[in-house]
Amino acid sequence: MDKLTIKTLAKELQLSVSTISKALRDSHEISAATKRKVLALAEQLNYSPNPYASSLRKRKSKTIGVVIPEVVNSFFSQAINGIESVAKEKGYHVLIYLTHENLDNEKAILKDFESGRVDGVLLSASRETINSTHISGLIKKDVPVIFFDRVFDDVETVKVITNDFESAYTATKHLITSGCKNPHFLSIISNLNIISNRIDGYKKALQEHHIKFSNSNIINCTTNWEHNYKLLLKKMQSSKKPDGILCSIENLSVLIYQVCEDLNIKIPDDLQIVSFSNLDTASFLNPPLTTVTQPAYEIGSVAAATLVKALEKKNFIIPNENIVIPSVLIKRKSTKNKILS
Amino acid sequence: MDKLTIKTLAKELQLSVSTISKALRDSHEISAATKRKVLALAEQLNYSPNPYASSLRKRKSKTIGVVIPEVVNSFFSQAINGIESVAKEKGYHVLIYLTHENLDNEKAILKDFESGRVDGVLLSASRETINSTHISGLIKKDVPVIFFDRVFDDVETVKVITNDFESAYTATKHLITSGCKNPHFLSIISNLNIISNRIDGYKKALQEHHIKFSNSNIINCTTNWEHNYKLLLKKMQSSKKPDGILCSIENLSVLIYQVCEDLNIKIPDDLQIVSFSNLDTASFLNPPLTTVTQPAYEIGSVAAATLVKALEKKNFIIPNENIVIPSVLIKRKSTKNKILS
Numbered sequence: 271m272d273k274l275t276i277k278t279l280a281k282e283l284q285l286s287v288s289t290i291s292k293a294l295r296d297s298h299e300i301s302a303a304t305k306r307k308v309l310a311l312a313e314q315l316n317y318s319p320n321p322y323a324s325s326l327r328k329r330k331s332k333t334i335g336v337v338i339p340e341v342v343n344s345f346f347s348q349a350i351n352g353i354e355s356v357a358k359e360k361g362y363h364v365l366i367y368l369t370h371e372n373l374d375n376e377k378a379i380l381k382d383f384e385s386g387r388v389d390g391v392l393l394s395a396s397r398e399t400i401n402s403t404h405i406s407g408l409i410k411k412d413v414p415v416i417f418f419d420r421v422f423d424d425v426e427t428v429k430v431i432t433n434d435f436e437s438a439y440t441a442t443k444h445l446i447t448s449g450c451k452n453p454h455f456l457s458i459i460s461n462l463n464i465i466s467n468r469i470d471g472y473k474k475a476l477q478e479h480h481i482k483f484s485n486s487n488i489i490n491c492t493t494n495w496e497h498n499y500k501l502l503l504k505k506m507q508s509s510k511k512p513d514g515i516l517c518s519i520e521n522l523s524v525l526i527y528q529v530c531e532d533l534n535i536k537i538p539d540d541l542q543i544v545s546f547s548n549l550d551t552a553s554f555l556n557p558p559l560t561t562v563t564q565p566a567y568e569i570g571s572v573a574a575a576t577l578v579k580a581l582e583k584k585n586f587i588i589p590n591e592n593i594v595i596p597s598v599l600i601k602r603k604s605t606k607n608k609i610l611s
Numbered sequence: 612m613d614k615l616t617i618k619t620l621a622k623e624l625q626l627s628v629s630t631i632s633k634a635l636r637d638s639h640e641i642s643a644a645t646k647r648k649v650l651a652l653a654e655q656l657n658y659s660p661n662p663y664a665s666s667l668r669k670r671k672s673k674t675i676g677v678v679i680p681e682v683v684n685s686f687f688s689q690a691i692n693g694i695e696s697v698a699k700e701k702g703y704h705v706l707i708y709l710t711h712e713n714l715d716n717e718k719a720i721l722k723d724f725e726s727g728r729v730d731g732v733l734l735s736a737s738r739e740t741i742n743s744t745h746i747s748g749l750i751k752k753d754v755p756v757i758f759f760d761r762v763f764d765d766v767e768t769v770k771v772i773t774n775d776f777e778s779a780y781t782a783t784k785h786l787i788t789s790g791c792k793n794p795h796f797l798s799i800i801s802n803l804n805i806i807s808n809r810i811d812g813y814k815k816a817l818q819e820h821h822i823k824f825s826n827s828n829i830i831n832c833t834t835n836w837e838h839n840y841k842l843l844l845k846k847m848q849s850s851k852k853p854d855g856i857l858c859s860i861e862n863l864s865v866l867i868y869q870v871c872e873d874l875n876i877k878i879p880d881d882l883q884i885v886s887f888s889n890l891d892t893a894s895f896l897n898p899p900l901t902t903v904t905q906p907a908y909e910i911g912s913v914a915a916a917t918l919v920k921a922l923e924k925k926n927f928i929i930p931n932e933n934i935v936i937p938s939v940l941i942k943r944k945s946t947k948n949k950i951l952s
Contacts, residue, residue: 341688341707342891350682354709358716363723366682366707368695375699382704527895550683551890554868556897 274317282311316384316407333363334577335388337379339371339396339420343520344548345566346394349418352570353392360578362389371493373398380404384411390577392570395420397460414580414588418573419564420462426590430573434464437562437597438471441516441544444560444599446479448606450514450542453481456502456526457518459490468518468546486510491522498522502529506541514605517545523559543604546597558602565595615658623652654722657748674704675918676729678720680712680737680761684861685889686907687735690759693911694733701919703730712834714739721745725752731918733911736761738801755921755929759914760905761803767931771914775805778903778938779812782857782885785901785940787820789947791855791883794822797843797867798859800831809859809887827851832863839863843870847882855946858886864900884945887938899943906936 276294280287285304293300293308300308311317334357338346350366357364365388369376376396383391384407391408393415402422408415414427421429445453455472457465469488476483489505491498505511506529517523523545527537535541537557544560552559572593580588601607617635621628626645634641634649641649652658675698679687691707698705706729710717717737724732725748732749734756743763749756755768762770786794796813798806810829817824830846832839846852847870858864864886868878876882878898885901893900913934921929942948 341682341691342685344683347682347688350709354711363720364709366709368691368705368707370695379704521891524891524895527892531895549892550862550865551868551892551896554865554872554896555892556895556899558897 274315278315279308279311279317282315283307331363331387331389332361333365333388334574335365335367335379335383335391337367337369337376337391337393339369339394341366341368344550345419345520345564348548348566349394349570349573352567352572353574355567356571356574356578360582362578369396371397373400373404377404380408383408383413388413390414390416390581392416392418392573392577394418395422395462397458397462400461414577416573416577416580416588418569420464421592423463427588428573428576428591428593430569430576430593430595431464432564432569432597433594434467434597435471435474437546437564437599438468438516438518439475440471440599441546441562442472442475443478444601444605445514445516445542445544446475446481448514448538448542448608451481452487452510452512453514453516453542454487454489454505454512455518456489456515456522457491459492465518468516472516487512489515491519491525495525498525499529502526503533506530506533506535512541514542515544517543517547520545520547520549523547523549527555537604538606542606544599552600553602555604557604560602560605560607561600562597563600564597568595615656619656620649620652620658624648657725672704672728672730673702674706674729675915676706676708676720676724676732678708678710678717678732678734680710680735682707682709685891686760686861686905689889689907690735690911690914693908693913694915695911696908697912697915697919701923703919710737712738714741714745718745721749724749724754729754731755731757731922733757733759733914733918735759736763736803738799738803741802755918757914757918757921757929759910761805762933764804768929769914769917769932769934771910771917771934771936772805773905773910773938774935775808775938776812776815778887778940779809779857779859780816781812781940782887782903783813783816784819785942785946786855786857786883786885787816787822789855789879789883789949792822793828793851793853794855794857794883795828795830795846795853796859797830797856797863798832800833806859809857813857828853830856832860832866836866839866840870843867844874847871847874847876853882855883856885858884858888861886861888861890864888864890868896878945879947883947885940893941894943896945898945901943901946901948902941903938904941905938909936 276287276290280290290308293305336353341347354364367379373396402425405415405425416427417429421431442453455469473483502525515526526543530537537543547561548563548566552561580586617628617631621631631649634646677694682688695705708720714737743766746756746766757768758770762772783794814824843866856867867884871878878884888902889904889907893902921927
């Protein structure tokens, strides 16, 4: 255990222990300037308040922290249900934390966990996350972290994922065999594995069918709906407009339907669409959406079961392994579903 | 502050303080039988562990607990975004707790809050919740609770709601003026205000148009998809089958589309549909779904802003009032949208 105490901070800043303690508790008795100084040093030295309470509660809070980018997404809401089914059976509380795809939020949440608020963590990284350095603090403090869906390979832990490369490959192949000559990839800018794996799968299918890949085949969206709408509108009016789209993010499929409606583009005649999506309504869209449906519930429940094992088995060492649960391509009427010779 | 301590429990049960303490911390040194005995008494006496830590942290955790039934629902995911927008600005963490529509879960979560895990609570009750007695413990301990959407009138606090009665009335009137002679109400069994208010609004519109109401007009679903599917299938094949449905729960609208597809019922020719729904995909369903769209984001942000005010203003007394933010009827092609004379 870390020997850094409140006294270390007091000595370093030449303040009383009581002042440091009050500053950390955000007391009104302490000036804002002093609070800033104390918090800055605490952060610099990686000091977590309340180590005593923390150790008392260690692995006793019976609480799992789930850190995800958002909930307006069927994948994550189904994954949560999978996590909760296991947690409930094993007597754990589940706390859900949203990063809103923001790396600073993710860092703040994980930092907060260092003081012992949760026994273990299930993490799906934000789209801004570029590496796993901010996770090391937790792991040093012996708080187990299991990744799911959006993972980083350099962290030695269990990662529960789906077969993103193969799924994107199969989906793109389906677009091509259904007649697409110019399938595009609609996604977000991100360093996430899931995105690069999907792009690689998409590229492999293009290569196999002798379709030349250029960077302009990748349409990169942001979190701003207006921006994305204009981007796609422009793309669909360009001379080299796509005749097929593999949509890598569930929420963007609604954007495509909107642009098609506004430009009077017929799906699937003028544009074929496949989306990574767990939308309940996929079958009832006009036309029904062909989807790569991910095993969201299973991914959540397997990740939770692994974490509970790590928390409850004495001397259990979390293996450094990928658990891959495959996705399923469900063909509906947004693609032509005919095999061209 | 409550004077009940761990010593009281020890004396009552004729056990050592150390045994009680270990039992409460779920130590492996204590037998299951003893743990049960200790926990039963703790519950009976309304004892929360760690009152010292609790008072230390009181209103200092900078954390808001959000308790909701589920996240597979656009209303709640949008409300969370509204809550988080305010919380972030004011420097609060948000913890999301799901009850899965289960009253025991809701009780356990609120009980857990009594030990000071959060500064204040935003609560939307489960469908099983029948009264607010389980909330009194929190309020006694001076943890502010603000209700949103699914509220109970007998708790003296702010309730942020939408105009359920008027919305259901307007939606039903829209069905009737579009030609429905036999509009039904699709919902869940529940004591929740939102359901009874919507039913009352529905009934008022029927009465105004001299359509006789009978209990069989209300179709009550459960949490079991299979059961609901069979129920609606049977209803739609009966002699007095509905020619219009006001769907009170977003997720049930997908069920109606499924049953219509399977029975080859044409929407809106054979059946007109309006649903309380914040679905992103409503416009792109086949046909596009007429919705009562709730101000979910605003309800969340107003509830959060009120809670933060209660937490930060000294001597602020939470008023006993309803804040009503109206919903909007968005007419799409699942209803005929013609005014009959």
